[in-house]
Amino acid sequence: MKTQNQRAWIFxxxxxLLVAFNALIPxxxxxNYSVQETFGNNQFFWAGLRWFEDILRSExxxxxxxxxxxxxxxxxxxxxxxxVIIALSMPRQGIGVSLCLVLMALPLLIPWNVVGAMWxxxxxxxxxxxxWVMNSLLGxxxxxxxxxVAAWITIIVMDVWHWTSLVVLLxxxxxxxxxxxxxxxARIDGASNWAVFRYIQLPKMKKVLTIAILLRFMDSFNIYTxxxxxxxxxxxxxxxxxxxxxxxxxLGQFDLGPAAAMSLIYFVITLAVSWLFYxxxxxxxx
Amino acid sequence: MKYRRLIxxxxxxxxxxxxxxxLAMSFKTTNEILGGFSLFPQRWTFENYYTILTDPTWYWGxxxxxxxxxxxxxxxxxxxLPAAYAFSRYRFLGDKHLFFWLLxxxxxxxxxxxxxxxxxxxxxxxxxxxxxxxxxxCLFNIPLAVWILEGFMSSVPKELDETAYVxxxxxxxxxxxxxxxxxxxxxxxxxxxxxxxxxxxxLLAKTLTAVEAKPIxxxxxxxxxxxxxELGLLAAAGILTIIPGAIVIYFVRNxxxxxxxxxxx
Numbered sequence: 418m419k420t421q422n423q424r425a426w427i428f429x430x431x432x433x434l435l436v437a438f439n440a441l442i443p444x445x446x447x448x449n450y451s452v453q454e455t456f457g458n459n460q461f462f463w464a465g466l467r468w469f470e471d472i473l474r475s476e477x478x479x480x481x482x483x484x485x486x487x488x489x490x491x492x493x494x495x496x497x498x499x500x501v502i503i504a505l506s507m508p509r510q511g512i513g514v515s516l517c518l519v520l521m522a523l524p525l526l527i528p529w530n531v532v533g534a535m536w537x538x539x540x541x542x543x544x545x546x547x548x549w550v551m552n553s554l555l556g557x558x559x560x561x562x563x564x565x566v567a568a569w570i571t572i573i574v575m576d577v578w579h580w581t582s583l584v585v586l587l588x589x590x591x592x593x594x595x596x597x598x599x600x601x602x603a604r605i606d607g608a609s610n611w612a613v614f615r616y617i618q619l620p621k622m623k624k625v626l627t628i629a630i631l632l633r634f635m636d637s638f639n640i641y642t643x644x645x646x647x648x649x650x651x652x653x654x655x656x657x658x659x660x661x662x663x664x665x666x667x668l669g670q671f672d673l674g675p676a677a678a679m680s681l682i683y684f685v686i687t688l689a690v691s692w693l694f695y696x697x698x699x700x701x702x703x
Numbered sequence: 704m705k706y707r708r709l710i711x712x713x714x715x716x717x718x719x720x721x722x723x724x725x726l727a728m729s730f731k732t733t734n735e736i737l738g739g740f741s742l743f744p745q746r747w748t749f750e751n752y753y754t755i756l757t758d759p760t761w762y763w764g765x766x767x768x769x770x771x772x773x774x775x776x777x778x779x780x781x782x783x784l785p786a787a788y789a790f791s792r793y794r795f796l797g798d799k800h801l802f803f804w805l806l807x808x809x810x811x812x813x814x815x816x817x818x819x820x821x822x823x824x825x826x827x828x829x830x831x832x833x834x835x836x837x838x839x840x841c842l843f844n845i846p847l848a849v850w851i852l853e854g855f856m857s858s859v860p861k862e863l864d865e866t867a868y869v870x871x872x873x874x875x876x877x878x879x880x881x882x883x884x885x886x887x888x889x890x891x892x893x894x895x896x897x898x899x900x901x902x903x904x905x906l907l908a909k910t911l912t913a914v915e916a917k918p919i920x921x922x923x924x925x926x927x928x929x930x931x932x933e934l935g936l937l938a939a940a941g942i943l944t945i946i947p948g949a950i951v952i953y954f955v956r957n958x959x960x961x962x963x964x965x966x967x968x
Binding site for chain 2: 425428429436438439440503506519524527528536539543545547578639663664673683684691
């Protein structure tokens with residue numbers, strides 16, 4: 418049982434101050450921008466909720482949000498099952514474990530713009546390995562700067578390449594926490610592989626998988642650097658995800674008001690979905 | 704069952720392919736890259752690596768990145784340790800809300816905050832310093848460090864604390880001499896994740912620096928603009944950014960899996 422102790426606040430205070438400095442001040446700035454209009458020269462005029470109304474009605478925002486949701490759902494549907502399958506088939510002991518973990522974790526530690534640049538080089542039509550195999554060897558026309566479908570497939574494959582390992586690591590961590598006795602009991606009962614998975618492994622992985630889904634949701638919803646370096650949002654606007662659109666508005670056109678309003682709407686969506694997850698999980702634990 | 708072993712192998716092959724391609728390209732001359740397709744470098748060249756390792760604007764990028772990443776990991780751990788202890792041992796007013804609020808900072812779209820961050824750090828006079836990037840990365844690393852450490856601390860029985868007090872240890876002495884060794888691996892895991900997320904993040908690091916503290920990943924964008932598109936140089940620089948990560952993974956490989964397993968949400 419934890420003790421009730423208000424002095425704990427002193428321990429939490431440094432964290433609180435540092436995070437608040439980084440989170441609250443910029444957030445206040447964004448809120449400040451979102452209700453004002455500027456024509457440069459540091460002159461600001463009150464705009465009320467106009468930007469919010471504009472954005473919520475704008476087709477451009479709907480389109481970017483639609484692409485973002487499609488992207489996030491697609492990569493979750495691929496990465497979570499794939500990560501579980503790989504974790505299930507990984508060795509449990511011996512040299513193979515270290516080897517798998519080290520090699521699989523590698524993509525996680527590559528700077529995000531390097532990931533984008535790497536995939537760019539990898540998929541160049543005549544120079545890149547993938548581009549060459551597709552175009553010259555298999556005769557499939559594949560060029561992401563021209564075809565939106567190719568661009569979409571490439572950013573999804575890139576994300577799967579980049580982040581599936583995180584799901585693998587988490588699922589694997591859940592799996593190795595299952596005592597050997599559970600499996601022995603299952604063998605004695607003559608349980609099928611599916612039954613072992615469904616009634617022993619899946620429940621044990623539930624907690625880590627929820628963390629995996631939460632992390633992947635938050636990070637893929639905020640994804641910016643990799644697709645920006647890879648496709649720049651093109652061809653056309655076909656891979657312009659929310660963050661890319663946002664930066665275009667904020668820094669490209671310097672429309673700070675609409676950009677700020679857009680970020681707040683965006684933040685609230687992420688927050689709402691994550692909060693839902695968090696409460697569902699917390700309820701589950703009790 | 705026999706074929707099951709193939710799955711990780713195929714997956715690892717898939718992971719290695721783009722990395723291999725980057726590696727192969729880093730040993731080619733720009734002419735060879737643009738000249739045509741070849742699986743292996745026809746004429747090996749170390750020119751690209753030589754350029755990077757001798758040109759100060761290049762190698763200072765690495766030094767800058769390593770400096771702010773280490774600074775960030777130290778700050779994050781120092782403030783996260785007492786906070787994680789409080790979350791794991793005490794109940795206090797608003798603790799659950801505070802924990803969730805901390806986590807929400809991982810959700811803020813970084814692209815949104817780039818401009819306000821620039822203004823904030825310019826206003827306090829930290830723009831273009833390593834400290835600015837290190838502090839900015841605390842936004843998402845401190846919540847993560849608290850989350851991981853709290854999990855490890857909660858797995859240490861509370862009796863350990865009580866026994867130490869009965870034995871006459873003061874709190875700081877207990878924390879450093881007894882509690883610290885007990886959560887050693889947790890500190891390792893937290894440091895790893897702080898390193899990882901600070902090392903890979905670019906948007907904030909780029910926004911908050913100009914010359915003095917410019918990270919390597921930002922230096923790389925030079926290759927695309929000046930002197931055409933130097934793919935070989937870009938590839939070599941990319942390969943060099945993978946190496947520190949690879950070294951760190953090797954040291955913590957036995958802990959990374961455990962890190963999240965023990966964390967609570």
